Amino acid sequence: MNNRNTPSDEGYQSDPGRPKTRDFNTEELKLFARENKAFREKYFIEEVLTNSANGVIYKGYRASDHYEVVAKQIPKSKVFEWGAIGGRVVPTEIEMHYKASAVEGVVEVLDWYERKTSFVLVMQRPSNSCDLFDVSSKLGALDEDPTKIIFSNIVNSVIALDKAGVVHRDIKDENILVNLETLETNIIDFGCATKTTDAAMTQLTGTPEFFAPEMYTTGSYKAEETAVWSLGTLLYCLLVGQIPFQTDSQIVRLQTCQPELEKNLGDEAKDLLSRLLQLNPARRPKLKEILDHPWFFNYA
Known part of the structure; x- marks a missing residue:
């Protein structure tokens, strides 16, 4: 029996110099609303799989074909390393996973969405x-x-x-x-x-x-x-x-x-x-x- 005392990692490093919150302009708020709506229309969330300080992982499926997925909600307040995809600023986690997604033996990224206080990363859920x-x-x-x-x-x-x-x-x-x-x-x-x-x-x-x-x-x-x-x-x-x-x-x-x-x-x-x-x-x-x-x- 594995008796490790620390079953989870600390995937985000602190940076006191970065502000935790900021005001959003009208265009940003409209973008967040569109992406939130797109996510809810495309995916159905069933239940929480894990819940930690660094994010919540949900089990669900794609509405169009019931393809099984997991969705990871990443709080912006917990992100201190940033990258970019297609000119959009995203957490480095999303940038690197998106880049790695084509590698055989890496769980595939299907979509990502930005909300006002978090990002949502949608991935395949390998069967069995x-x-x-x-x-x-x-x-x-x-x-x-x-x-x-x-x-x-x-x-x-x-x-x-x-x-x-x-x-x-x-x-x-x-x-x-x-x-x-x-x-x-x-x-x-x-x-x-x-x-x-x-x-x-x-x-x-x-x-x-x-x-x-x-x-x-x-x-x-x-x-x-x-x-x-x-x-x-x-x-x-x-x-x-x-x-x-x-x-x-x-x-x-x-x-x-x-x-x-x-x-x-x-x-x-x-x-x-x-x-x-x-x-x-x-x-x-x-x-x-x-x-x-x-x-x-x-x-x-």
Whole structure:
């Protein structure tokens, strides 16, 4: 049973310099009214799925064909990083998810709307799917063979996101949906995402248990190196049924929570984990090198 204490991330960073509210002109108010009407005519909302300080996610469907969707309502007061789509200012989350939507293995964006106090992001709702956190919580450790399929799907999507110019920065079990029949995966929640860069970053955003050690020790990190570490943490969750680290001190010392649970792992799985979870970021494999590991080619 997965016993993580912090099941949700903080996808928005504070910026005291940005005003929380402002007055809107007549044209803006008319735009908000039109978009609110368009949303209500196109989609039917059934119920709340999750409700947090960073937004509310609703389950619903498209009125024309009953296509299942989720709608995320993002309060403007919680948005402090802004981008643009078609000349319109939008939260960076929407810009990055919209950009990533064409990537295989990313949940598709269908529409977005602006309201007076929030944005609404409408996405597909993959059928027969649940997130990997729930899978680990209910099933514990997964067998290595299905894990190879699930994990390779995720790695391929992260590689494709990098090529598309998007860094997710919060790859974790809760942000991966899996179809339990086909093992197809979909990455969700781009609240921490930003543009791909080779430069070092300093903004600490995401989920602390999945942070790479350099994020704690130096406060500076590179996107690909930390993505590889997060993937290693995710692979550990799938194979062991527990998150490997719960505190920053465990991460920087590479001290897993319950090492006795690792005894059932095969040698190749242990080797892959040791390569992904390297304290020295320069010694971790590149994203494109992960799938070359022998573990992926040997099935029971």
